[in-house]
Amino acid sequence: MVTQVFNKRDLDKVQNEIVSVINPTKKVNDLRRQVEFADTFQNRINLADALYEIGDYKSGIGEYEIALKGNYTSDPGVVKKLLEGYYQTNEYQKVIFCAEHISKRSDFKGSRSQFLYGLALEEEGKSEEAEKNLKPIDQRYSNYEERYTLAKFFLEKGKDADAKEILSEIVLESQHMSKPNRNRYRGVVNDVKKLLTSLS
Structure with missing residues (x-):
């Protein structure tokens, strides 16, 4: 019989996850402190992800934009997250801008990003192009x-x-x-x- 040793680190992790569920802003505040302590790409992304989780797309977008610093070819995963945030905040031209940066990637076709691109095109009155990008979903x-x-x-x-x-x-x-x-x-x-x- 395999017994799993449940050490203090595991317990801390479980407690932190429970606190995050009960008080999601605590997780955001903790991650903000991490960014203040060490302003790294990953810390910014973690903070942005947490902001999206609580539905604060505007602030999350700001963090992703800082992480990318205008280099939209550096991290397609972050560009996809930005695209999602722009769609949620009705910034359709920015959705289109992001989509065009990642549209040549093989994982774009049939993805949620392509679908949101299609919806944004429809909002901008480009129905034919919209349909072409909506259908692969x-x-x-x-x-x-x-x-x-x-x-x-x-x-x-x-x-x-x-x-x-x-x-x-x-x-x-x-x-x-x-x-x-x-x-x-x-x-x-x-x-x-x-x-x-x-x-x-």
């Missing part, structure tokens, strides 16, 4: 919320058949979900079913 057994948004996009464009196809696929896939996924995606699957019913 339609991958079976994944991206349920994004695919639901894509179906609504098709409906707005009068492409009812395309919308129904996506909605029907999601309903079909939902019948084969594992229990955790069924719980996780219950809300979006219910929305999909309602929308599909309203179309028939």
Whole structure:
């Protein structure tokens, strides 16, 4: 029988995680102090990530921007996070700017970043380009919320058949979900079913 030794460091880590859940601003304050102590790229990113976790996108964006210092080719992962933040704060031209810096990467196609790029293009009135960047998110057994948004996009464009196809696929896939996924995606699957019913 393997016994796991639960040392003080593990206990401290668990206690810190519990405190972070109960008081998320404590984690942000601790990370701010770390940046003051050592202003490194990683400390800035950790702080920005924590700010996003509590929904403070504006402050998080500021930290990511400082970490990159205008060098948008240095860290594609950070650019993706910036792109997400810009979308959440309705800064669509900046979403497009970030997307164009990472669009040649192989992991861009079919990613959430490309999807947000498509939504930003739509907001800027570039519907054809938007559709081209939204469609790759339609991958079976994944991206349920994004695919639901894509179906609504098709409906707005009068492409009812395309919308129904996506909605029907999601309903079909939902019948084969594992229990955790069924719980996780219950809300979006219910929305999909309602929308599909309203179309028939």
